[in-house]
Amino acid sequence: MNIAVLGTGVVGNAIGTKLAQLGHKVTMGSRTANNEKAAAWVKTAGANASQGTFADAASFGEIIFNCTSGAGTLDALKAAGAQNLKGKTLLDISNPLDFSKGMPPTLFVCNTDSLGEQIQRAFPDAKVVKTLNTTNCNIMVNPSLLSGEHDMFLCGNDATAKAQALDILKNWFGWKTVIDLGDITGARAMEMMVLSWVRLWGTLQTANFNYKIVRQ
């Protein structure tokens, strides 16, 4: 499958590398066609990897992974172009982290709205599925890094796109349990979990942890 990975950071790298390893053709998109980080990734990720602008990548991809930083997400998706997102499953991994006041970060949208919802409103023809934002990028594509069971979440308005996301999570990335939090307003919960993730990161002194929901 042809896949767009928007963003050249650690999340984009991890997702892009995994997808290329699985045999998919991956274009990493960024603001410029010759971004240095994307070029470095292409060199390491092999024959399935290429780079381009956000629009190049989104046009190429049958599925879009949004791995941009939250503060730049809406601009990146505008640059990708609504016509290139139309009708496609857009897996949104971004978090609305605001580092402008120092560490620890706060969220620039939360509680009564979310970045996932902002994306869906700005691009109503894209099928936004929020997922993977609640854990570290190493675990996103390799859940077995942690021993024992732990959970991934997803939410979105389009049942078909959620089914596709579930298939990717389970059968491509190896997630055993994925909890469907309903429509895209579930992104409020998923993004607000990230503040506890950041706090736990400071406490546990490792990024290699994840949430499990223990039920009766």
Added chain:
Amino acid sequence: MNIAVLGTGVVGNAIGTKLAQLGHKVTMGSRTANNEKAAAWVKTAGANASQGTFADAASFGEIIFNCTSGAGTLDALKAAGAQNLKGKTLLDISNPLDFSKGMPPTLFVCNTDSLGEQIQRAFPDAKVVKTLNTTNCNIMVNPSLLSGEHDMFLCGNDATAKAQALDILKNWFGWKTVIDLGDITGARAMEMMVLSWVRLWGTLQTANFNYKIVRQ
């Protein structure tokens, strides 16, 4: 030990009943000395249980459990009286839930502040420890209701009060793992987790679940 339980709802009932069963003297505080819900609780909780105003309870208690609803918490604590909270461990179980816009609730404070911090600022001589707010009241006092390991959190500014809270959680209530999230600003994370709790409640169709942090 003499303990104050502020609040007559399901949380106050569960905490008060457990403490009385453990042999502690418990006064349930509410706005009025003859509150009907508190009276009903006293009848069922046995000889260790009594009721009074918020001030009666806080004056009586060597430890204070704040089990009031978040929207009423600061007023309840004002009625309890700063002098009755001074120097005492104040276990804050409240959540800043705003039901005014219907269900699901939002939070009336979050992200850059928290109800736990508001309480600590309003009552600087109380030793506020935020804990137990991230799970259902049945699990608060009976963690073994869920099979398998799962986690409780706490945070606060006073090390002695946190040690006392930890002792209560582990040795009175039966919590096996308690994660210390640092100073009282950790309440932001703990209170924001409640929106994911509410969302999960809707999805899982049960309140009997809890978070576990799975580590490498």
